[in-house]
Amino acid sequence: MASTDDPLLLLRQSIAAGSQIIPTTSADSSEEAPLSKATHLVFTHPTRIAVPIDAPTRFTSTEGKAVDVRSIYFAWLNRDFAIPEYNAVATKLNEEMAGAAAVHMFAFVERLVLFTFLEGAQEESEFIKPLPGDKDAAAGTGAAAAGASLKAAPAVPGRAGKGTLDPRLAQIYSGERRMGDRNTVLRGIKPTDFSHVRKLAAPFLTRKPGGPPLAGGVGASATIPLNQKPARRPDPIILLSPSASSLLRMSNAKAFLEGGRYTPPDHNSSSTMLHISRLLKDIDPSRPMRFILVEGPEQFKPEYWNRVVAVFTTGQAWQFKNYRWSNPSELFKHVLGIYLGWRGEQPPEAVRVFGHRVLACSVEKWRDPGQPGAETSRWRDREVVEAIWKGIEANMRAKGWRKDAAPVAI
Incomplete structure (x- = not known):
């Protein structure tokens, strides 16, 4: 498959360009159809390309199965949903298709890798197979770089900007896997809302029964002293x-x-x-x-x-x-x-x-x-x-x- 016809690359380029992606009932149609009835996915960037919606992609699940275009596109549309919400809408779509097809329900790690790849923050992954041409080119480039490094060892600037770096280390560093930021690595792309914690903390931000509440209530910046002394027994x-x-x-x-x-x-x-x-x-x-x-x-x-x-x-x-x-x-x-x-x-x-x-x-x-x-x-x-x-x-x-x-x- 040529790189220009790869569904993952087409979806990634369309997302970067903000171009329209249309599910249709035929390759020649431009009328948008529901995902449960669509047969093709039409990309409008860089040119108009229609890809069968059931076609497998280079993305493989943890079970080693290739994930189809419909599942990839559906996961991207619902990227803001948490796992339970996403599973609920995926189940509803599978019921609408009545067994004719089924979307893959992504696990948390699979979604994380997929979204970071589609957003351009990651190039390679154990879940994404490289294109045949890219694999051969990468092998040739690596062999040429290794041979050149053995013949001559030019000075390579260090990554911290101090001194020089051994060419062989530079080659190793160039093959490092790129990591996402803290949001994508730790929490996914959807920020977590912790506002519900305020209700849970309310009983702990007031004084013991019989004492006045803290000034400003829960929403204020009042603090409880760490070494608060117990109330002294009054004198009879x-x-x-x-x-x-x-x-x-x-x-x-x-x-x-x-x-x-x-x-x-x-x-x-x-x-x-x-x-x-x-x-x-x-x-x-x-x-x-x-x-x-x-x-x-x-x-x-x-x-x-x-x-x-x-x-x-x-x-x-x-x-x-x-x-x-x-x-x-x-x-x-x-x-x-x-x-x-x-x-x-x-x-x-x-x-x-x-x-x-x-x-x-x-x-x-x-x-x-x-x-x-x-x-x-x-x-x-x-x-x-x-x-x-x-x-x-x-x-x-x-x-x-x-x-x-x-x-x-x-």
Whole structure:
């Protein structure tokens, strides 16, 4: 077959020139017909040539069979389709031809080689047989070049532009197979659309439940820090009674609850907040928990009430006026109540009405340290403190306090 009549070359030249390619029902016709009924493929460049549409070409499949003109042309028409879409339209065309003929369904590698050849990016391939004339000419040229290289070894510029290259290496390099660009080699000629990945990534571009979403949403350029630290557990809060008759005030709470020794309060103290530490083994045995002590909720934010673990009270109702739950019965359903009085004295009637929701504790009456035997009675203070912390710890575990988390509601 002459090179001018080769269907692959004719199709390649027509694609390069942008000329018309017409499937027809006869060699003399110029009226376009469907591929399922066409018998010839008419090329208009460089001259009008009609090729039988069922004629085999130099392109061979992986099974070693020659692929016909109709299959080559049909694959080029549907070059923008992915493999599943291409197989679907090829199956539909085969059904239209009802067994009279069948187009070859190209594999991915076959399509890649075919399209790079038709686009002029590749000359030779294991799937494309060379023309007989080109093969002989190439053999003669190679023998002549080999003989010439043995007789004389002229200096050949190196490929990198540095120094000279051995003629025999130049001959080897000239026979290298030309490769396509990264699009044709890695992904074929159709660019891949990754826009669907945005929907899949949306759940990962927002913060954990309970946190605000990232600024700008999915489409913004917000980034998630690689070493984002976990949220710190908030400090629990204990409310003291602001009553002047209360045995436990800001001035002596630290010495009593942290040191285990009761001293009378200093009513001249102006402190409004206090921090104490206590190790609660059933909640976090590895580190002490820090507690915040305040006498009133005036500076509270609404979410602070979920951190309140105990309320010291004298039974006076006015203490709860500004609380989230101003009714004492309702308050002590959510928070542990604690009453601290003198040993040997009955708690007030208001405290007894609250029942088991208020833990009643008693300490030895204070005596001047200068009096004989005053210090011997203070050893009971630590026993009372341990009972108070035991009640607080049990209430915290029941409300959901954990080693690394606090309750979201009480």
